[in-house]
Amino acid sequence: MSDTGMIFSPIARGGGAFVVHRMLSEQIPGYQLSGYHPWLALAPGNLFPESNATGVRMLHTTPESAPLFRRKGIPSVITFHNYVLDRYMANYSSVPQQVYYQCFLLPWTRMALKQATAVTAVSHFLAGLIRREIGFEGQIPVIYNGIDTQRFKPAPGRSSRRKTCRILFSGNLIRRKGAQWLFDIARKIPSNACIYYTGGLRTRHRLPSHPALRPLGAVSYGEMPAVYRRMDLLLMPTVREGFGLAVAEAMASALPVVASNCSSIPELVDSGKGGFLCPVGDVAGFVETITRLVGDPGLRRSMGAYNRKKAVRLFSMETTVHAYRRLFANLMHRTPRA
Structure with a gap:
């Protein structure tokens, strides 16, 4: 052109x-x-x-x-x-x-x-x-x-024997992204799971302190592929997404996704195949599905592989x-x- x-x-x-x-x-x-x-x-x-x-x-x-x-x-x-x-x-x-x-x-x-x-x-x-x-x-x-599916790609030999299941929240810490529910979710997930959260591109504050919440601070876009490769699943308790770029990036990185069943998310995540979709604000539902994935590394792997194929094909x-x-x-x- x-x-x-x-x-x-x-x-x-x-x-x-x-x-x-x-x-x-x-x-x-x-x-x-x-x-x-x-x-x-x-x-x-x-x-x-x-x-x-x-x-x-x-x-x-x-x-x-x-x-x-x-x-x-x-x-x-x-x-x-x-x-x-x-x-x-x-x-x-x-x-x-x-x-x-x-x-x-x-x-x-x-x-x-x-x-x-x-x-x-x-x-x-x-x-x-x-x-x-x-x-x-x-x-x-x-x-x-x-997304660049050659940059956002699975980690070679991602370990399923790691003692702690690493959950990622990627986005600005605002109500539209569901940040207000992260603390309550973190309090109820299994003790061998931990939520790592970014500060987003427009927010710099942190969530209240909790052993299951680990701030990553401001992460540049260039660093995000490596962050996804260190994680085991993505948590997206959003209220509204026009698309869901973080979801697509996680899918390309072969991560299962636990997200809100709203807006554009069902166009990306096939619930039961690439992750699970919960009603908006349903803390108990998020905790239940996270707990299931934390306890089943094989399910995490199969859902991640499904997501990788879909991301390459459509996104x-x-x-x-x-x-x-x-x-x-x-x-x-x-x-x-x-």
């Missing part, structure tokens, strides 16, 4: 969207990523002179960023990586967040949809949610997020890049050069 001109992609740092768009910038010639701090979403668009540069032929960003960087005559592709503006998610948002969402983010999302040349979503759940909540009637093709970087390249090429062929 190097002969088609530049694709400009301004994305807020600190989340899964930035990780995915950075991957696209590394794999698609002419794709230019411009990361910014999330608070700068309120700044004027000329903060990023690249968006006015000669040769820009397409904008690819998220709904909250699209109105800032839209340029007349340049097609725009917006990708929904998540959606938290509905009434259900108000239960997991602070009052300032709710005010920001309803007074700023929701109107901008509507504007982005109205102005967009094409709209994509990273899961079928998310595409359906956008149609229901906003009443969008246009097409929303689903392009699953992709590979190559599949995602190919889908976006095809979308961009089709739109550029329909749009004359300025």
Whole structure:
């Protein structure tokens, strides 16, 4: 695609969207990523002179960023990586967040949809949610997020004789990720199990102290493949995921997954085959399924192998890049050069 001109992609740092768009910038010639701090979403668009540069032929960003960087005559592709503006998610948002969402983010999302040349979503759940909540009637093709399955891969000879079963929680320590339930889960899991948790990309605090909770602190994305290879299973008690990048990474690393039965998660995890899905906030259910996996290394291995095959088949970087390249090429062929 190097002969088609530049694709400009301004994305807020600190989340899964930035990780995915950075991957696209590394794999698609002419794709230019411009990361910014999330608070700068309120700044004027000329903060990023690249968006006015000669040769820009397409904008690819998220709904909250699209109105800032839209340029007349340049097609725009917006990708929904998540959606938290509905009434259900108000239960997991602070009052300032709710005010920001309803007074700023929701109107901008509507504007982005109205102005967009094409709209994509990273899961079928998310595409359906956008149609229901906003009443969008246009097409929303689903392009699953992709991961590098050569970097996120199983540890050679992962030990099943280790005395302690290592459980990983990967994500920001916020209510939407289910961090509020980690302490209660940790108190009730078997004594030979331990939950290791990251600080996430946007949070730096720790959970209350408990022998079964081990903070890993802030872990860079480049370090995450090694972290997965040291673990035995992934715990994801989330409330809402647009896709579930950590789940896909764990699956590619051949880990079984214990997660909430909500949003996009059932599109990734086949309950009973690649792990177990529990009702949102069901601490007892999470403890029960974790206990079963802790006591059955063979089940962990078989579920991990199932997940690895599914991740390679459906969530590979190559599949995602190919889908976006095809979308961009089709739109550029329909749009004359300025």
